[in-house]
Amino acid sequence: MEKNRVLTIITIEKIIHRLKNDDKSAVDELFGYYYPRLYHFSKSILKIEDGIDDILQEVFVKIWLNRYKIGNPDTFNAWIFTITKNEVLNLIRNNLKDQTFKDELFLRSVAEEYQTQNFIEFEEIKAGIDKIVTSLPEKRQQVFILSRTEGFSNKEIAQQLNISEKTVEDHITHAIKYIKNSMKEMGIISLLYFYLFL
Amino acid sequence: MYYNHNMEKKFSKYLNGSCSPDEFSEVLKSICETDDHSKVTAEMLKFWKDTLRAAIETKENSQLLDKIHHRIALEESKTVVRRFAMYRNLLRVAAIFIVGLITASVLLYNRHDVPEKQVYAAIIEKVTTPYGARTSFMLPDGSEVWLNSGSTISFPRQYDKIRNVELSGQAYFKVVKDGRPFMVKTSKGNVEVMGTSFDVKSYENENFETTLVEGIVKVKDNTSQTGTLKPGQQAVVTPANEFTMRDVNIGLITSWKDGKLMFVKEPFQHVATELERWYNVKIELQGDRLKRLGYTGTIEMETFSEVLELINTTTPIKYKFNKNTRVLKIYGIDKPDNKL
Numbered sequence: 001m002e003k004n005r006v007l008t009i010i011t012i013e014k015i016i017h018r019l020k021n022d023d024k025s026a027v028d029e030l031f032g033y034y035y036p037r038l039y040h041f042s043k044s045i046l047k048i049e050d051g052i053d054d055i056l057q058e059v060f061v062k063i064w065l066n067r068y069k070i071g072n073p074d075t076f077n078a079w080i081f082t083i084t085k086n087e088v089l090n091l092i093r094n095n096l097k098d099q100t101f102k103d104e105l106f107l108r109s110v111a112e113e114y115q116t117q118n119f120i121e122f123e124e125i126k127a128g129i130d131k132i133v134t135s136l137p138e139k140r141q142q143v144f145i146l147s148r149t150e151g152f153s154n155k156e157i158a159q160q161l162n163i164s165e166k167t168v169e170d171h172i173t174h175a176i177k178y179i180k181n182s183m184k185e186m187g188i189i190s191l192l193y194f195y196l197f198l
Numbered sequence: 199m200y201y202n203h204n205m206e207k208k209f210s211k212y213l214n215g216s217c218s219p220d221e222f223s224e225v226l227k228s229i230c231e232t233d234d235h236s237k238v239t240a241e242m243l244k245f246w247k248d249t250l251r252a253a254i255e256t257k258e259n260s261q262l263l264d265k266i267h268h269r270i271a272l273e274e275s276k277t278v279v280r281r282f283a284m285y286r287n288l289l290r291v292a293a294i295f296i297v298g299l300i301t302a303s304v305l306l307y308n309r310h311d312v313p314e315k316q317v318y319a320a321i322i323e324k325v326t327t328p329y330g331a332r333t334s335f336m337l338p339d340g341s342e343v344w345l346n347s348g349s350t351i352s353f354p355r356q357y358d359k360i361r362n363v364e365l366s367g368q369a370y371f372k373v374v375k376d377g378r379p380f381m382v383k384t385s386k387g388n389v390e391v392m393g394t395s396f397d398v399k400s401y402e403n404e405n406f407e408t409t410l411v412e413g414i415v416k417v418k419d420n421t422s423q424t425g426t427l428k429p430g431q432q433a434v435v436t437p438a439n440e441f442t443m444r445d446v447n448i449g450l451i452t453s454w455k456d457g458k459l460m461f462v463k464e465p466f467q468h469v470a471t472e473l474e475r476w477y478n479v480k481i482e483l484q485g486d487r488l489k490r491l492g493y494t495g496t497i498e499m500e501t502f503s504e505v506l507e508l509i510n511t512t513t514p515i516k517y518k519f520n521k522n523t524r525v526l527k528i529y530g531i532d533k534p535d536n537k538l
Contacts, residue, residue: 036257081246111216151207
C-alpha cells in the first residue's frame with residue numbers, strides 16, 4: 001500500500017508538471033486517475049448520480065485554469081477535495097428545496113427498518129426497534145449493532161468478525177425482516193387500541 | 199441500544215445508508231451550514247483521503263472527457279476574446295491573427311506526439327468563435343479553415359481513414375488532397391470532398407448553403423437529397439428541406455473570410471442577420487417595408503459606427519443604437535425605395 005502511494009505521488013507529480021507546461025494531454029491522465037475517485041466520493045455523498053458529471057466537469061476545467069498555482073501532490077489533493085466538496089454541498093443544498101430529492105436522499109441514507117408506510121412517530125419506531133433487537137440471535141444482534149450503532153460498513157464488520165461480507169449482508173437482511181414483522185404486529189395492536197378509544 | 203452522538207459515526211452511517219431518521223437530519227443540517235469548518239466537512243475530508251488510498255475500480259467516460267477538452271478550448275478562446283473586446287474597433291485584424299496563432303500553436307504542439315495515434319484520434323478539438331470575432335487556422339491534415347462569427351468547429355486531433363469535421367455556423371475550407379475523403383458534418387447535412395476549396399454555411403434557422411470555389415463536392419442533406427457541385431455553384435437547402443442548386447458569384451459568398459461583407463441587392467433582413475453576427479449586436483428592424491429593402495454595398499474592416507454611417511448615407515433609414523444593450527433599432531424613412 002505504502003509503495004503504491006509513493007508511486008502514485010510520483011505519477012501525480014509528473015502530471016502536475018505537464019499541466020504546468022500547458023500539456024493538454026495531461027488532462028487525460030489526470031482524468032483517468034481522479035475521475036473514478038471523485039465519482040465514488042461524490043456519489044457516496046450525493047446518493048444520486050444526476051448532476052455528478054456536471055460537477056466533475058467543472059472540477060477538471062478549474063484544475064486546468066488554475067494549473068500554474070498547483071503545489072505538491074498533497075496540497076493538490078486537498079485543493080481538489082475543497083472544490084469538489086463545495087460543488088457537491090451546493091448541489092445538495094440547492095436540491096433540498098425539492099421534496100422528491102429529499103425523499104430519495106432519505107430512502108438511500110436511512111436504515112431500512114425505519115422505512116415504513118405507517119405514519120408512526122419516529123421515537124416510537126426507535127423504541128420498538130431497540131426492544132426487538134434484544135430478541136435477535138446473538139451473532140445477528142452483534143452484526144446489527146455494529147452497523148446501526150457503531151456505523152461500520154458491511155465490509156468493516158466482516159473484517160472485524162472474520163466472516164464473509166455476504167454473511168454480514170444476510171444477517172442484516174434477516175434482522176430487518178424480523179424487526180419489520182415484529183413492528184407490523186405492534187402496529188396492528190396500536191391500531192386496534194386506537195379504534196377502541198374512538 | 200444506545201445512539202452515539204458524534205459526527206464521525208453519523209457520517210459513516212450516512213455513507214453506508216444505515217442512519218436513523220434523526221441522525222439523517224443532523225447530517226443534513228450540518229451539510230446546510232455554509233461554514234467551512236462544519237463537522238461534516240472534516241468527515242468528508244477523511245472520506246476523501248480514504249478514497250484516494252482505496253482501490254477504486256477504473257471508470258471511463260470519454261464523452262465527459264471530450265466535454266472537458268471542449269470547455270478548456272472554449273475558456274481559452276474566451277480569454278482571448280475578452281482581451282480582444284477592449285480593442286475591438288482598433289485591433290480587429292491583429293486580434294484575428296492572435297486567435298489564429300494560438301490555435302495554430304496548439305495544433306503544432308500536438309503534432310510531435312504522433313506515436314500515441316490512437317489516443318489522439320479519440321480527442322476532439324473544438325474551436326468556437328463568438329459573435330464579433332473570426333479566426334483561421336490549420337487542421338491536423340494541413341487543410342486550412344476560416345471560421346466566421348458565431349460558429350463552432352470540432353475535429354479529432356488525429357485523422358483516421360476519413361477526415362471528419364463537425365460544423366455549426368459558417369466556415370470556408372481549403373482542403374489539401376491526401377487520398378482520404380474530407381467530410382463536413384452539420385446538423386442539416388453533410389458535404390464530402392477530396393481536395394478543394396468551398397464554403398459551408400449552416401446556422402440554425404437559416405438556409406444550409408454549400409458553395410464550391412474549386413474542385414468537386416458532394417452535398418447530402420438530412421433527407422438524403424444529394425447534389426454534386428461544380429465550381430461557382432451553390433447548393434441550398436431551406437429549413438423546409440427544399441434542395442436547389444444555382445450559379446452564384448463566389449466572391450460575394452466567400453468575401454467574409456477576407457474580412458469583407460459584400461452584398462448585392464440583398465434583402466435588408468439578411469444584411470441585418472450578417473451584421474448581428476459580424477459585430478455582436480442585436481438589430482431590430484422596425485416596419486415590414488424595411489425588411490424587403492435590398493442593400494448593395496461592401497463593408498470592409500469598418501468599425502460598427504462607421505458601418506452605421508455608411509448604411510445611413512446609402513439607404514433611406516434612421517437608426518438608434520443603445521451602447522449598453524448593443525441593440526440597434528433601424529427605422530425606414532417614408533419615401534419610395536427605388537433608390538436601392
